[in-house]
Amino acid sequence: MTTTTTLSDADFNAPIQERYFEDYVPGSVYVYGSITVSEQDILQFAGDFDPQDIHKSPEAAADGPFKGLIASGWHTAALMMRMYADHYVSKVASLASPGVDELRWVRPVRPGDCLSIRTTVQQARVSRSKPDRGLVHTRIEVLNQRDEPVLTMTAMNILLRRLQQ
Numbered sequence: 001m002t003t004t005t006t007l008s009d010a011d012f013n014a015p016i017q018e019r020y021f022e023d024y025v026p027g028s029v030y031v032y033g034s035i036t037v038s039e040q041d042i043l044q045f046a047g048d049f050d051p052q053d054i055h056k057s058p059e060a061a062a063d064g065p066f067k068g069l070i071a072s073g074w075h076t077a078a079l080m081m082r083m084y085a086d087h088y089v090s091k092v093a094s095l096a097s098p099g100v101d102e103l104r105w106v107r108p109v110r111p112g113d114c115l116s117i118r119t120t121v122q123q124a125r126v127s128r129s130k131p132d133r134g135l136v137h138t139r140i141e142v143l144n145q146r147d148e149p150v151l152t153m154t155a156m157n158i159l160l161r162r163l164q165q
Helices: 039-049 058-062 073-087
Strands: 029-036 094-105 114-126 133-143 149-160
Touching: 029 073, 039 073, 073 094, 073 114, 073 133, 073 149
Parallel strands: none
Antiparallel strands: 029 114, 094 149, 114 133, 133 149
16 A cells, blocks of 8 residues: 655645645645656556556557656556545545546656655635535646656545534
């Protein structure tokens, strides 16, 4: 099992087990990680879910467009989700996600790359139809060990509000 850590001094005021909609303040930036991607990880994921030669065959990938083995973009997205769930999304108030916008794989992930995520709260608004919850838009960047983005996207999460006294 992979576990990840907070990589910056800045983190939420409330721990993830006590975090509600109100804790997601627009403009806040957090950095979490890290996960090192091995060749074995890439080959395993490719064999199970994305059996393209650039992901599953080091020999074939060497002659391919990236001149070597790269992780599936979906593998990168799954690693992002692990860090996002470990550190960012509330364990008590998360209800669902209606989706993501603008998912982009901007650089290949290669064996040995060490990934982290940088999250930026872009918007948080209370639901007009269900005032006990709100919608948070978060910009996510998956970064490699050189702080270069390898994946970018905007996530949307529906979160419960704290009970009003």
